[in-house]
Amino acid sequence: MCRQAAGEEGLVFRQTNSEQEMIEWIHEAIDGSSALLINPAAFTFYSMAMMDALKMYPCPMIEFHISNVHKREPMYHNSLVSPVATAVMAGCCAKWWRKDIEGPDITAGGQVFRGSISGLKPDHRKCCPSFVMINRKVSAKICRLRRSSLLPAAPWRRS
């Protein structure tokens, strides 16, 4: 639905193994997006440079991990990203984005990410670290759709 609302340019899906490139994309997102879903992979646990870039992100930002990193060895327990993220998702596995429609709805900071992680490839070995951002210019369009109740508001926001 987000794709429909946003059109070709609305959701931007990217994957890189380069920390530098990821940081450049974060800077680009700071200037030109209205929400960000990021799987920072191993950068999560050591990259202060990436954390500093993410700190400047002004809109809702979700840290996403395929595996439940908290179930893993202690070195995976201290995310540098979580303290600066709007929300954190971990351990949802890869099955949720087998098809576009299977992505879960995530609501954070008033933004609904509907099936948005579905843009990541099913083979997670190829899609980490990865990055999905919603273009700022399409967020107004998505809000309009939401108001027309295609995307229901989160339960705690209903009056």
Ligand SMILES: O=C1C[C@@](O)(C(=O)O)C[C@@H](O)[C@@H]1O
């Ligand atoms: O590349 C990844 C994937 C990961 O971010 C995940 O999605 O579970 C977890 C990280 O520890 C690992 O380096």
